[in-house]
Amino acid sequence: MRYLSEYRDPTIAKKLIEDIKRLSKKPVKFMEVCGTHTVSISKNGIRQVLPENISLLSGPGCPVCVTANGDIDKAIAIAEAPDVIFTTFGDMMKVPGSYSSLAGKRADGADVRIVYSTLDALKIAKNNPDKKVVFFAVGFETTAPTIALSILEAHRQGIKNYFIYSVHKLVPPAMAALLNLGEVKLDGFICPGHVSVIIGSKPYEFIARDYKISCVIAGFEPIDILQSIYMLVSQVENGEAKVEIGYKRGVSFLGNTKAQEVMEEVFRPCDADWRGIGVIPESGLALSNNFKGFDAVEIFDIDVPPTREPVGCSCGEILRGVKLPYDCKLFGKACTPENPAGPCMVSTEGSCAAYYRYGESS
Numbered sequence: 001m002r003y004l005s006e007y008r009d010p011t012i013a014k015k016l017i018e019d020i021k022r023l024s025k026k027p028v029k030f031m032e033v034c035g036t037h038t039v040s041i042s043k044n045g046i047r048q049v050l051p052e053n054i055s056l057l058s059g060p061g062c063p064v065c066v067t068a069n070g071d072i073d074k075a076i077a078i079a080e081a082p083d084v085i086f087t088t089f090g091d092m093m094k095v096p097g098s099y100s101s102l103a104g105k106r107a108d109g110a111d112v113r114i115v116y117s118t119l120d121a122l123k124i125a126k127n128n129p130d131k132k133v134v135f136f137a138v139g140f141e142t143t144a145p146t147i148a149l150s151i152l153e154a155h156r157q158g159i160k161n162y163f164i165y166s167v168h169k170l171v172p173p174a175m176a177a178l179l180n181l182g183e184v185k186l187d188g189f190i191c192p193g194h195v196s197v198i199i200g201s202k203p204y205e206f207i208a209r210d211y212k213i214s215c216v217i218a219g220f221e222p223i224d225i226l227q228s229i230y231m232l233v234s235q236v237e238n239g240e241a242k243v244e245i246g247y248k249r250g251v252s253f254l255g256n257t258k259a260q261e262v263m264e265e266v267f268r269p270c271d272a273d274w275r276g277i278g279v280i281p282e283s284g285l286a287l288s289n290n291f292k293g294f295d296a297v298e299i300f301d302i303d304v305p306p307t308r309e310p311v312g313c314s315c316g317e318i319l320r321g322v323k324l325p326y327d328c329k330l331f332g333k334a335c336t337p338e339n340p341a342g343p344c345m346v347s348t349e350g351s352c353a354a355y356y357r358y359g360e361s362s
């Protein structure tokens with residue numbers, strides 16, 4: 001394992017930038033599908049040091065941002081049900097649904113609690129046997145194994161008052177859905193690092209093979225990102241489309257097979273609704289039949305009014321790569337991290353929040 005400082009070394013960065021400039025001839029659009037990459041690109045000013053013919057777009061890589069309004073409305077409806085303690089990671093609290101947010105409902109008296117792990121939620125369930133404790137399971141393949149473990153643990157301990165509301169999503173089907181939409185002509189994907197630690201590089205093979213789109217899995221430091229861009233440019237300039245791992249210290253071809261086994265035991269693929277994209281077949285995770293008793297959807301009669309999107313918010317277009325944050329009229333004016341109008345400004349991994357925080361403008 002090399003030292004982290006090597007992945008932030010300005011001399012190596014300068015050399016990579018020169019190599020990219022020398023190699024890159026064609027105009028290309030690359031999309032990152034990971035909120036942590038979005039933040040790293042903005043924070044390290046990577047867009048600004050690339051030649052003008054390379055555009056970087058942010059895709060549906062922030063789990064908070066891609067959670068559809070209808071799913072947030074349903075989570076709020078569950079939180080308002082009698083005898084419920086609703087638990088969530090903190091970043092979902094302020095995300096506006098159609099009519100309110102979890103933070104708003106907590107202010108109105110609902111018992112909504114922030115937890116730092118699923119095991120915290122399980123502990124709350126154990127300590128409150130007369131309540132129904134629901135965990136809002138938001139995230140990609142990265143968080144799904146830990147949530148699956150909490151279900152197995154609840155099952156093992158015979159805890160009957162712990163439930164999850166799963167809006168989990170899978171990244172590769174969303175990448176294919178974007179390509180199928182055809183709104184943006186992409187030349188390559190900077191594939192997510194954390195997700196790929198779990199799933200490996202194999203699940204992206206169909207993107208390269210069937211869509212002829214270059215894929216490179218990247219780590220999170222500036223050198224990692226520049227290296228992945230160099231690898232993508234090399235593929236494009238050589239007329240190749242393949243899957244490469246630029247983040248070899250974390251990712252393998254098959255990924256973490258133990259984590260995959262746990263996921264497969266507890267979850268099954270299902271259709272999922274993505275903000276800005278709509279329903280993508282087999283792009284979500286629902287509890288499998290053996291664990292249906294832990295599924296909040298089975299326990300609660302969830303009935304919500306028709307959804308409403310935040311007026312003037314372009315999060316949907318931004319998540320599809322059609323617009324950039326500063327193309328939204330509300331960006332930095334009616335919408336700021338202190339007073340967010342849409343989810344891409346709420347989440348620290350949202351592209352609007354990243355552009356705003358690091359002063360990226362047109």
Ligand code: SF4
Pocket residue numbers: 312313314315318325328329330331332335336340341342343344345346352
């Ligand atoms: S700036 Fe705010 S309102 Fe505009 S797209 Fe981003 S989050 Fe939505």
